[in-house]
Amino acid sequence: MTDLVRCEWAGTDPLYVQYHDEEWGIPAHDDRHLFEMLCLEGAQAGLAWITILRKRENYRRAFDNFDAALIAAYGDEKIAALLDDPGIVRNRLKVNAFVRNARAFLAVQAEFSSFDAYIWRFVGGAPIVNAWQRLGEIPAQTAEAQAMSKDLKRRGFTFVGPTICYAYMQACGMVNDHVVDCFCRDRLGVR
Incomplete structure (x- = not known):
């Protein structure tokens, strides 16, 4: 049996390998998942992605499974509790960004019927291969x-600079x- 060839960034960490094999690069259209990934990519700023992956379940628990409507309503007390949660990156700017982004996310959903309809416009509705x-x-x-970041x-x-936006894409x-x-290119039907 031959070993599978992967993108070298996946390394050998089982969590990283699973993320590479089962999620990264697979077109996502679920609004909750799209919001989760936008939050997590922002949380990763200045850190290694594996740090965020290892804390992902903690983020889901702490942030109500990335329910944007719930997060948008967070007040000072909830934010203070999040900043005391050792299971997430306790950076005030990043935690506040989740709340601010949830509010902006809901506005985009209201305008475009879904965040999916909005965000996929930046690639013409289909993946760039x-x-x-x-x-x-x-x-x-x-x-x-860059266009996504600006908009x-x-x-x-x-926490949506062009580098974060490209990682998100x-x-x-x-x-x-x-x-x-x-x-994974074969799995996605691309060669």
Whole structure:
């Protein structure tokens, strides 16, 4: 039996490998999941993604399974409790961003009927499929990520710079950046 070839960033950590194999790059259209990933990508700013992955279940518990309507209603008492929660990254700016982004997220849903309908416009409704040979070829941001960042910020979102937006696009399958020899490209029907 031959070993599967993966994108090298997945490494050998079982949690990272599972994330790479079962989630990263797979087109996501569920609004709750899209909101969760936007929050987690923002929480990752300045940290290693594996740090956030290891705390993901804690985030789900602490933030009401990323129910934007509940998070949008958080007040000072709930925010103070979150800042005392050792299971998440206790950064005041990032915790406040979850609340602010939940409010902006609900406004986008009201305007576009779903966040999915809004966010996928930045890639024309279908994944952008790249053909990178090596990890080093993959850019940190693109024109699409810059446009997404600019519009999200205009709508009141925070922790949505173009690099975060590009990581979000990769995570949610808006961009397929699996390298050409990664087995996940076959699974996604791309070669």
